[in-house]
Amino acid sequence: MEKTEVTIEAVREVGPDTVAVDLETPEEFDARPGQFVKLETEVEGEHVSRFYTLSSPDVEGGFEITIGIDPEGTLGPWIADDDREGETVTVEGPYGSAYYEDESELLILAGGPGVGPAVGIGERAVEDGGDVTVVYCDDEPVHEDRLEALREAGATVVVTDELADHVASYYDGQQVFVYGFGEFVTDALDALEGAGGDPDGAKVENFG
Ligand SMILES: Cc1cc2nc3c(=O)[nH]c(=O)nc-3n(C[C@H](O)[C@H](O)[C@H](O)COP(=O)(O)OP(=O)(O)OC[C@H]3O[C@@H](n4cnc5c(N)ncnc54)[C@H](O)[C@@H]3O)c2cc1C
Structure with missing residues (x-):
């Protein structure tokens, strides 16, 4: 999927310095757990892009990423510090080959x-x-x-x-x-x- 704007549906604390971010699943986006996406936004006027791996079992009706927050970092503190719900970010992908392929x-x-x-x-x-x-x-x-x-x-x-x-x-x-x-x-x-x-x-x- 090319760069697509998606809505941040929820940002939830899931433990110390870590948030789970629920994102809207765009039309035509499909991914397997373990694949990752490129997420882009503006932080204090600067364009920032980082990779995040799916943490939901599928992408039906939305998908989730889990972000460990480095307090000295850029995108992590941005997404965790304020109430980002309802804002949009750009997502591209999925990428990667280290994902679940129905292994038993x-x-x-x-x-x-x-x-x-x-x-x-x-x-x-x-x-x-x-x-x-x-x-x-x-x-x-x-x-x-x-x-x-x-x-x-x-x-x-x-x-x-x-x-x-x-x-x-x-x-x-x-x-x-x-x-x-x-x-x-x-x-x-x-x-x-x-x-x-x-x-x-x-x-x-x-x-x-
Ligand atoms: C394939 C892939 C998948 C990933 N999946 C996940 C995931 O699922 N979850 C997750 O939490 N992370 C994941 N990451 C890491 C993620 O992409 C970010 O690197 C991470 O969240 C930090 O981003 P940030 O903008 O918050 O911090 P950054 O701004 O990148 O800063 C990180 C640290 O580096 C220091 N730093 C920044 N710039 C410099 C510099 N020029 N010189 C010296 N030090 C500097 C900062 O002070 C800070 O301590 C993944 C990365 C890859 C490559």
């Missing part, structure tokens, strides 16, 4: 705001009858209600700072997904290799 066994490794795609993919895969394990690393976990709902629906969900130990325990040949910032991605791929997996076979989205 998934091990999702998420760091920080990488929990967004983890819950979106997890919800979709559980609904499809998949076997889902989420290993999520964050000092201050977010989306706790959705993580709990995933557990209740039969997924294995671990919130931990012992990434390598848990990858070693839970990796059993599943399709591995990795979402988060660069340092986390490196640690996750090292942990996967340490557990006997192939990092080249993982679906990886590095937030930068």
Whole structure:
């Protein structure tokens, strides 16, 4: 989809320094959980564009992104600080190849705001009858209600700072997904290799 103006339908706090943003789904926009969009707006007169990954299981009737707010950042504080509901931003995409493609066994490794795609993919895969394990690393976990709902629906969900130990325990040949910032991605791929997996076979989205 080319650049399209969409309305911000809601901005919700989902944990410390993190918001979920509900966006209108434009006509002809389709995306899989784990794909990302380019979001553009003006912040104090400057044009700003950033990438954000879908955190909803689908895009029917709207879609969601989850943003970890860096207080020194630009777009994050802009979208979280004021009441943006009803304003418009420009969205383009979807992009990316690290997304859910109906795999039946998934091990999702998420760091920080990488929990967004983890819950979106997890919800979709559980609904499809998949076997889902989420290993999520964050000092201050977010989306706790959705993580709990995933557990209740039969997924294995671990919130931990012992990434390598848990990858070693839970990796059993599943399709591995990795979402988060660069340092986390490196640690996750090292942990996967340490557990006997192939990092080249993982679906990886590095937030930068
Ligand atoms: C494919 C992809 C998917 C992504 N998905 C997500 C997602 O789902 N959720 C999410 O939260 N993030 C995601 N990101 C990251 C996101 O795009 C932004 O980078 C992030 O939200 C920060 O944007 P910002 O405008 O708030 O901060 P920025 O203005 O980009 O600032 C970030 C930090 O860098 C510092 N900084 C900025 N400019 C400079 C400079 N010139 N020199 C030194 N330091 C500087 C700032 O002080 C601040 O601490 C994704 C990134 C990629 C590439």
